[in-house]
Amino acid sequence: MAGPNLPKNVVLIQYFLAFSGHLGAFIMAAVWSFSSTALPSLRVDDQMGPQVTQFVEDWIASVTFLAGAAGSFACGYLAQRFGLKRSLQFIAVPLLIGWILVAAAQNVSMLMTGRLITGFCVAGVGVSCNIVAELAHKSIRGRLNIGFDLMFCFGVLFIYVVGTFFSWRTQAASCAGVTLIWFVLLFVIPESPRSLYERGAPEKARQALAWAQRLDDPKDVDMSEYETTESLEEKGAPTGTNFWEQVFTLDVWKPIIIVVALQFFLQMCGVVPIVCYAVDVFKSAGGHTVHENLYMIIFGAVNLGATFVACLCVDKAGRRLLMMGSEASLTLTLLILGVFLYLRDSVGVPALQSWEWFPCVCLVLYITGYSFGVGPIPWVISGEILHHSAKGFSNGVVIVLTRIFGFLAMFYFKSAINVMGQWGVYWFFAVVCFLGLLFSYFFLPETKGLKLEQIEMSMKDGWLQHNRPPLVNMDPEGREYEPVENGPKNVSDSNI
Template sequence: MAMNRFGRRGALLFLAIPCIVAWLLIALGTNVNVLYTGRFLVGFCVGCYTIIVNVYIAEIAEDKIRGMLGFMFPILISSGVLYTYVVGAFLPWQYFTLANIIFPVALFVGMYFVPESPIYLLGKGKKKIAGKALQWFRGAVTFDNIENELQQMQHFVEDTAGKKVSFKDLLAPAVVKPTLISFGLLFFQQLSGVNVILFYTVDIFRSTGSDIDPSIATIIVGVVVVVSCLISTPFIDRMGRRILLVFSAIGMCISLAAMGIFFYLKERNNDVIPENLGWLPLASLMGYILSLNWGYGPIPWLMLGELIPTHVKGSASALVTTLNWFMCFLMIKTFEHLAMQLGMYGVYWFFSSFCFVGIFFAYFIVPETRGKTLEEIQAIFK
């Protein structure tokens, strides 16, 4: 993989180029095949980013703030969703697409001035450069300030380096367990309906028949997404991953069940909004978003970088992320069909039931990683 061959930083720099080209193809394309090509490239780049960014953050962060830094990724994703809702409501799609080019350009410029992951550099035998990179990340005045941490990283890399990854390595219990847990977290994230709700927010509000303008309601949801991420960030390294996942699943379960109740009562009332319940769809969605961003939204991506062993991180992370985006595609593609078969209320109760199961998965299966080094985390599975 590019991440293992060119480094985490190098891969991010490289991916910015096809991402810029992709947005240009979408904005300036003159036929549907060009649009398909551009859209495929954007999706490809985003899928790669989700792997590389979380691995990079996990490797450069201090153990005590790794969770907080890991939340930066979903915060920026949430900001991008809000940006889409706001700008997309006022600009034609061609101009909106051109405006998106600023983001891969900013990524390229920003990453150009940031060092490579010290763990990756140590794995390539570049201890001196790794020391300088770690010193930069920690803001250390002298090498002595980071010498002990660099030595710990060196031991960690020596334990996992030099192993040529084979299919048999991916089946080792110390790899299978964290990989399955990582996939399980993303599985319950997708089956909570997150991407369906974000993609179809305008249509969802339109279908409620509420007096609230769908575009305004969508922007309100986008604001709640960003604010909830910001509010929850300090708690990830105080309360721990597992307890936040449990409370997150409980909140999503209740919110989606309430949304299902609204659509059920609306259908039983001859498709007329039940009296005094016009507020319920927006309140339920805000409750869902708040709950999501306290746990099952950002934490699966954070733990993907924490749980999977370094020597198989590229291959295993790619496998998990590919399965995740495949599930995302299936959920979005089948949403309208599910709504016709189950009714809108049935779809939300379907999502709610998976959130309920996600409570027990988080409590009984997911290990707590708060405050642990990557070496200590991987020792859990040995």
């Protein structure tokens, strides 16, 4: 599990860093998937049930995405203005309040207010990927940032299990408890070193890196990457200029476009409505009423297990290979599922009526393929390629568009089924996944094994990753070196 030559205490502290930062993804998953088990519970609630119409259900499920679109700019501003970790601390408090409102709701208005607040706040949790990317050793950076999606999967499974056995109020109360734990852990981990350095606190940045590298003396930290402002300016990087001059440059927008495209394919591959309407999806796909929650828990467990495997593979197989394999498997699975549902429900093939297990198996295979690449890789890439000079702004743009995509996928899912049929909706998702496969082949950068500075310079050069020459040379023991006439010369095994 450890990278080459990494002491055990460094590996452990960096895993703790990832857990503490990415616990926000657990809460985001709980916010998004809450409706999957809460809606069936709300329908039979003596107090709330009569107030919950189909229109209200659609808004309970999708309002968090709309609120997230609005919250993205606010969270982006907080990250740019106060620092990445500080922005997480700012959103944790109202997030806790939002969960309490949901748990204590006496009417739909109170419930919707809590959902709005939680949706608004979780728009900012993605910056933990940037914090982890800056502090993690490059040999384990990929798996640590897949930890974001791993925690997301934990959150989904948590909601599925708790929602199967407890009421919607208990679900919300338990999520409030997790939010409180996250808020406390954020005081333990350091701030983003880039945020500190750019705010005129190089010593604090050095201390943050020393914490992550388990160095007793901060003076032993290699700060060379943070002291290259002049060389970056010579290469055209947007440093030393005002904020708006920085953000309106190709260097900033090129990685934003790549990450937004990845998030589009993530949101529009169908996973959002499938996760958020899990009980209804499995029921309509053919699961017995008594088994729909069991299918849902299996679905969440497979999602978690496959993401864990991806976590082990990402720093060996690379980002592009996992993403392309994932998109290909989703395309095939969704096509097959669509054909089956068309033959069963539209054509009415008698032999298929007893195969109610088949669509459920397809959905499990679907989430397996999703968890290997389409789910985690966009978060890994986001933490690695967004330009350091405008990460708050970049994250804001990415997240607001992500939430809009998610809202559209959620809000119109059931309406699309009514118009196109289940098979038509799944075929639409298959087309999106195929386009994602093409995008990954032609435009997705490979960042495996590269320092953040190397990634940034390569983005500036406009590489197409499958054709780029190797930027990093490694000896048989996994140490980086620069080729010279007399053989390899070891260079700093820098953390970044």
